[in-house]
Amino acid sequence: MKREKAYIIPPAERATPDLASGKYLVMWQGPQHPGITGNMSLKLVVEGDSVVDCETHVGYLHRGFEKLMESRLWMQNFPLVCRIAVPEPDFNEYCYAAALEELAGVEVPARSVWLRTMTLEMIRLASFLMWIGGQAGAFGHGTIAQWSVTMRDYVLDLFEELSGGRIYHMYIIPGGVRADVPKDFFKHLLDTLTIIEKNLDDIELVMFHNVVFKMRAEGLGYIPKEWVDTYGITGPNARATGIPRDLRKDLGYLAYPQLDFEPITCTKSDAFGRAELRLAEMYQSINLIRQMVDKMPSGAIREKLPNPLYWKIPAGETYVSAECTRGEYGFYVVSDGSDKPRRVVVRGPSYTHAVSVMERLVRGVNIADVAGLMVSLHTYPPEVER
Amino acid sequence: MNELATELTRRYGARDWRDQRKDLSSVVVDALRIRDVLAWLKDSGGYRHLSFASAVDNIERNAFTLVYTLRNHDLGHSLMVHCDIDRSNPTVDSIHLLWGQAWTYQREMKEWFGIDFPGSPRVDEEFVLEGWQGPPMMRRDFDSRKYSDETYAERPGRVTSDPATHMKSKMYPEAVP
Amino acid sequence: MFVKKVKPAPLANEGLIPQERDLFCDAAPQEYAPANKVVEDFWNWARAQSLWILGFGTGCGAIELRPLMTSRFDMYRYGIQPRPTPRQSSVFVIGGYASVKTLKRIVRSYEQMMGPKFVVALGSCTINGGMYWDSYNTIKRIDQYIPVDVYIAGCMPRPEALLAGFQELKKIIRAGRAEGQNVYAKNFEWYKENQKKVIKDWNMPDYNW
Numbered sequence: 184m185k186r187e188k189a190y191i192i193p194p195a196e197r198a199t200p201d202l203a204s205g206k207y208l209v210m211w212q213g214p215q216h217p218g219i220t221g222n223m224s225l226k227l228v229v230e231g232d233s234v235v236d237c238e239t240h241v242g243y244l245h246r247g248f249e250k251l252m253e254s255r256l257w258m259q260n261f262p263l264v265c266r267i268a269v270p271e272p273d274f275n276e277y278c279y280a281a282a283l284e285e286l287a288g289v290e291v292p293a294r295s296v297w298l299r300t301m302t303l304e305m306i307r308l309a310s311f312l313m314w315i316g317g318q319a320g321a322f323g324h325g326t327i328a329q330w331s332v333t334m335r336d337y338v339l340d341l342f343e344e345l346s347g348g349r350i351y352h353m354y355i356i357p358g359g360v361r362a363d364v365p366k367d368f369f370k371h372l373l374d375t376l377t378i379i380e381k382n383l384d385d386i387e388l389v390m391f392h393n394v395v396f397k398m399r400a401e402g403l404g405y406i407p408k409e410w411v412d413t414y415g416i417t418g419p420n421a422r423a424t425g426i427p428r429d430l431r432k433d434l435g436y437l438a439y440p441q442l443d444f445e446p447i448t449c450t451k452s453d454a455f456g457r458a459e460l461r462l463a464e465m466y467q468s469i470n471l472i473r474q475m476v477d478k479m480p481s482g483a484i485r486e487k488l489p490n491p492l493y494w495k496i497p498a499g500e501t502y503v504s505a506e507c508t509r510g511e512y513g514f515y516v517v518s519d520g521s522d523k524p525r526r527v528v529v530r531g532p533s534y535t536h537a538v539s540v541m542e543r544l545v546r547g548v549n550i551a552d553v554a555g556l557m558v559s560l561h562t563y564p565p566e567v568e569r
Numbered sequence: 570m571n572e573l574a575t576e577l578t579r580r581y582g583a584r585d586w587r588d589q590r591k592d593l594s595s596v597v598v599d600a601l602r603i604r605d606v607l608a609w610l611k612d613s614g615g616y617r618h619l620s621f622a623s624a625v626d627n628i629e630r631n632a633f634t635l636v637y638t639l640r641n642h643d644l645g646h647s648l649m650v651h652c653d654i655d656r657s658n659p660t661v662d663s664i665h666l667l668w669g670q671a672w673t674y675q676r677e678m679k680e681w682f683g684i685d686f687p688g689s690p691r692v693d694e695e696f697v698l699e700g701w702q703g704p705p706m707m708r709r710d711f712d713s714r715k716y717s718d719e720t721y722a723e724r725p726g727r728v729t730s731d732p733a734t735h736m737k738s739k740m741y742p743e744a745v746p
Numbered sequence: 747m748f749v750k751k752v753k754p755a756p757l758a759n760e761g762l763i764p765q766e767r768d769l770f771c772d773a774a775p776q777e778y779a780p781a782n783k784v785v786e787d788f789w790n791w792a793r794a795q796s797l798w799i800l801g802f803g804t805g806c807g808a809i810e811l812r813p814l815m816t817s818r819f820d821m822y823r824y825g826i827q828p829r830p831t832p833r834q835s836s837v838f839v840i841g842g843y844a845s846v847k848t849l850k851r852i853v854r855s856y857e858q859m860m861g862p863k864f865v866v867a868l869g870s871c872t873i874n875g876g877m878y879w880d881s882y883n884t885i886k887r888i889d890q891y892i893p894v895d896v897y898i899a900g901c902m903p904r905p906e907a908l909l910a911g912f913q914e915l916k917k918i919i920r921a922g923r924a925e926g927q928n929v930y931a932k933n934f935e936w937y938k939e940n941q942k943k944v945i946k947d948w949n950m951p952d953y954n955w
Binding site: 213214215216217221222242243245246247250254262263266270316329332336350 | 845
């Protein structure tokens with residue numbers, strides 16, 4: 184094992200402005216603000232128009248999930264678990280279901296594995312579409328939000344056809360998936376993908392060749408390669424620095440080993456590069472869904488489980504992670520042999536991006552660009568404070 | 570992975586190596602050596618990515634079990650490092666100089682469990698709760714439902730659909746108050 | 747609108763440090779009597795046609811406000827648009843559960859809004875706590891803390907349900923029954939006592955005007 188140089192960045196080093204000197208202003212980009220992703224706040228110390236220091240305040244959405252999950256049965260946690268990360272609830276369902284299956288020793292049938300993968304890729308697409316509307320809107324470009332949220336609505340219509348719910352699907356459950364695809368679902372899916380792909384071409388033309396977007400997004404929030412391991416940055420933020428790290432390829436979970444794709448990297452690690460990377464990942468998701476529709480096997484969709492009111496899972500612990508839109512999403516589940524969980528820890532990617540990385544990157548940025556920077560890191564508060 | 574297990578046992582007295590999956594293992598070390606173990610795994614073992622750090626309340630044996638999950642991307646292997654600390658006086662070495670996000674996890678553990686990390690930056694600041702005057706709320710002796718019933722006014726008219734209660738009221742009507 | 751003649755006593759503002767007390771208002775809110783019927787009907791019609799909502803995504807429900815702004819559901823044709831500041835908005839959409847930290851900001855934003863103001867509560871978490879009924883950090887009834895005009899049930903309500911809720915709100919406003927501001931002023935002590943019981947670190951004025 185070769186010796187690696189320890190690269191230590193002291194975290195949370197604070198610039199210490201002299202607040203009494205009258206040169207600095209303390210302002211809150213608070214929870215009631217159109218330029219915040221979700222409901223969190225930043226306490227900024229600004230000098231003129233540029234930010235000198237920042238503190239992230241989270242906790243506005245803290246519902247105590249981990250405590251609530253300890254007093255409910257294993258199956259009763261399902262409606263709770265999807266509401267932890269609101270724009271992409273299926274990753275929560277998958278990680279929780281996979282952790283339970285691993286602890287209980289349950290094997291899922293092949294068709295449900297492929298249906299799960301297809302659901303995860305569809306929700307990735309929907310989440311990226313919502314993100315790109317937010318990124319353009321943060322720089323004042325409102326048309327993109329109108330287009331992309333409409334496209335996302337078409338994907339949510341497909342989810343409604345598949346599972347009955349627009350936002351919270353509760354489709355992936357331990358043992359498999361809840362129901363098989365309805366008649367003509369794949370035809371609707373492929374038609375919708377064609378429409379979305381055409382719209383993505385339009386978005387690329389209107390957004391990425393726009394001189395205002397380029398001027399504001401280039402050079403904003405540059406993440407060097409060394410920060411990826413020191414700060415635990417994962418997902419598109421890490422891939423934009425040039426490291427081809429994708430959990431779908433590294434872990435090979437669900438049906439991904441049988442699909443043909445490569446992790447996308449980028450040479451520019453600023454907001455513009457990350458936006459280009461995510462656009463390319465949207466095309467990649469569409470491609471993956473089309474591959475899956477061709478290769479989908481037939482068969483059963485759910486494994487029979489014992490009575491959920493009395494299901495006891497043997498003692499043990501496990502950590503299941505998946506590559507969600509923002510990075511590494513993980514569930515650490517500890518069971519002590521009873522019918523309720525002992526401890527569930529939800530590891531959200533925004534935990535590092537929104538608190539540690541954001542506080543480092545926002546120094547020197549204009550007040551107007553702080554919103555754009557936050558959206559380009561694709562942070563989402565509910566998974567920080569669950 | 571066996572050579573990593575023997576190396577950890579030889580250097581730090583690690584025990585109970587267990588392979589949960591092909592790409593996930595867990596090991597237990599003493600709380601006194603936890604910082605050395607994590608630093609060695611990060612610098613020489615290739616486990617450079619910290620996925621998360623948290624704690625489990627084992628109230629039955631009067632201990633908190635801390636868990637640090639590291640990942641080695643070159644080998645594609647994750648390792649959960651556990652250590653036990655005393656529940657009545659929970660304090661453990663801080664690892665904020667090893668990873669840039671560790672201080673956030675330590676701040677959360679201080680607020681949620683009461684585990685102290687001396688030296689960690691901003692560890693006494695509130696993280697997700699504001700004006701909280703109760704005990705650390707993730708401890709198992711804190712009853713969330715009792716606290717919620719006492720503090721927050723409820724709308725009357727909620728009926729329970731718990732099957733056990735329903736069956737009891739059907740079969741033994743005179744016993745239900 | 748004519749102001750009633752009774753002037754309430756000044757507020758204590760104990761949450762503020764003494765040096766700051768004279769920077770903030772210390773008058774409790776007052777009730778406003780309606781004008782004569784014809785004028786009031788006209789004003790109610792105008793208020794119902796122009797509902798500007800406050801841009802504060804307090805919880806889960808805020809994610810279904812985005813599709814409303816696109817052309818598929820299109821709330822702009824109903825006169826509803828989001829505004830970034832409470833001073834310019836008249837409807838506060840409480841999107842779902844409210845944790846104690848958010849409740850403090852909800853109270854502050856609600857009190858800063860100009861009257862007449864209306865509150866629409868989305869989701870079942872505002873009605874009876876929803877699925878977080880045994881959580882130590884979420885409240886169970888939002889109408890203990892601010893007056894609510896319309897509840898929209900669901901988890902979460904669809905955009906069509908939101909539009910139906912807004913239609914209901916318009917009917918209530920046209921009928922002259924949306925008196926949230928007056929209800930708040932009349933029962934100010936009761937609301938304030940409920941809020942202070944739950945929000946333990948009250949470091950703002952008693953009435954955030």
